[in-house]
Amino acid sequence: MNKNICFIDGLEGILKYREVDINELVELPYDAVSYLLIRGELPGEQELAEYSARLHAERGINREVMDVIRMCNLNVDAMEALRTVVSFISQFDPDLNDSSQEGNMRKAIRLIAMVPTIVAAYYRTANGKEPVPPDPSLSHGANFLYMLKGSKPDPLEAEVMEKDFILSAEHELNASTFSSRVTASTLSDLYSAVVSGLCTLKGPLHGGARSEVMNMLEAIACPENAEKFVLEKIEKREKIMGFGHRVYKTYDPRGTIFKQLSRKLAEAKGDMHWYETAETIENAVVCELVEKRGKPIYPNVDFYSGVIYKYMDIPPQLATSIFAIGRISGWIAHCFEQYEKKKIIRPRAFMLDEC
Ligand SMILES: CC(C)(COP(=O)(O)OP(=O)(O)OC[C@H]1O[C@@H](n2cnc3c(N)ncnc32)[C@H](O)[C@@H]1OP(=O)(O)O)[C@@H](O)C(=O)NCCC(=O)NCCS
Structure with missing residues (x-):
């Protein structure tokens, strides 16, 4: 081996x-x-x-x-x-x-x-x-x-x-x-x-981030609130859960596949709400942190997987154990x-x- x-x-x-x-x-x-x-x-x-x-x-x-x-x-x-x-x-x-x-x-x-x-x-x-x-x-x-x-x-x-x-x-x-x-x-x-x-x-800096993403989506509630939420987090120098990685300085390939899967689920269910909320968060983070400040902070494995769990009615309390x-x-x-x-x-x- x-x-x-x-x-x-x-x-x-x-x-x-x-x-x-x-x-x-x-x-x-x-x-x-x-x-x-x-x-x-x-x-x-x-x-x-x-x-x-x-x-x-x-x-x-x-x-x-x-x-x-x-x-x-x-x-x-x-x-x-x-x-x-x-x-x-x-x-x-x-x-x-x-x-x-x-x-x-x-x-x-x-x-x-x-x-x-x-x-x-x-x-x-x-x-x-x-x-x-x-x-x-x-x-x-x-x-x-x-x-x-x-x-x-x-x-x-x-x-x-x-x-x-x-x-x-x-x-x-x-x-x-x-x-x-x-x-x-x-x-x-x-x-x-x-x-x-x-x-x-x-821990929330590792697998625990997935449930934090779900809580964040719940708190933001709709695409219209997403950009304001991101800007406030950045202003307060707080981390946005489901973003950033010690090793990836570009898009995490797992995150990209999770994004495609979450879109597929959203379309199949005829409900784009969580997908669009997540995509608006992603766009705001990339615009503010990557494009304006040059920090390589992209969605990681925990971001769109959290969106998937929303569509599958899986509660945040299970998210990390499913990762396990x-x-x-x-x-x-x-x-x-x-x-x-x-x-x-x-x-x-x-x-x-x-x-
Ligand atoms: C994953 C993570 C722990 C990697 O940490 P790291 O390599 O030690 O990077 P740092 O925490 O030192 O961050 C480097 C810079 O990027 C910023 N940054 C990193 N992740 C960020 C995030 N999610 N949101 C906003 N800013 C972030 C930091 O504030 C820091 O900025 P500064 O240089 O101005 O102080 C970190 O990106 C993070 O905490 N992400 C959120 C939790 C998460 O999603 N974890 C799952 C990982 S798969």
Whole structure:
């Protein structure tokens, strides 16, 4: 497995997982992209069928896990519950202490398969509804929406969810992947590494930005209010959520695909309201920050994904946990690479000055 997990050209706006461009990846099933990240190569037809079957078989959660979900505070962001529950489920994994490649692969499959079920079960419980068991005939994205809403999703929503998971799956050494890798570098187990990733992803400067984008859209309410909102934020030197990136100094290619998908959803629903509000925000930010002040602040992965969730009636409390469902394959790919190195990550304090 020697292809780089991820390649980013932040000036040209290019993103590849294992040398495959994001625009090609987004046309594949999530399971194939997950396999690519973790195993290093795209699966053949038979390999994909087997991998998907293993994922489908591990989607269920046991009664004890449901008990813990019910004990969680049901009024908080789903990331609070997800972090706790992922930590809890490790004790039921028969491979917990098997750090062989096969043992780690079995844990990886359980984690990737169970995280969507945990998020959906938490959401339904929080809304006074019974959890919906997974449907093995559905794709990763369609099954998640089915478990969340209790009915089979329409094909466009299922496609958008699948692409959302793919676009969120991997992004080199971002903050949450870094913390997962640091945990794995101590040869701690995969559950601990994933919990580290979850804890880091939830911050508003990282994956938490997606729910902040949704709150911002709600606060702005309509395209007519967008420019004033942006100008006031800039005047107060406040950050506009869903914009800017440490690596991209041009359009984030994931953001561009999310924008196309949000337009497709808006048109299909015959409701351009959120799309137009978002586009007006984007135009105002680009005009004020890029064109007038020369700062490379463009929409990032969290901006138009927030718009998509508005159209799919997904509440802000779920936004970061949905990001985590996609990102878990990337975390695991990095942990596997780190396990092979058998070398602890231990930077010196002065290196923080560069962060
Ligand atoms: C992503 C992010 C953390 C990258 O941070 P960074 O590389 O450390 O960049 P900085 O925060 O140092 O910002 C550099 C400059 O751009 C400005 N800037 C960066 N992001 C901005 C935003 N979203 N809105 C307004 N201004 C922004 C900063 O104010 C700063 O201006 P200054 O040089 O005049 O002080 C940052 O862009 C941000 O906070 N974005 C909003 C949160 C978000 O969407 N996060 C998801 C990332 S995928």
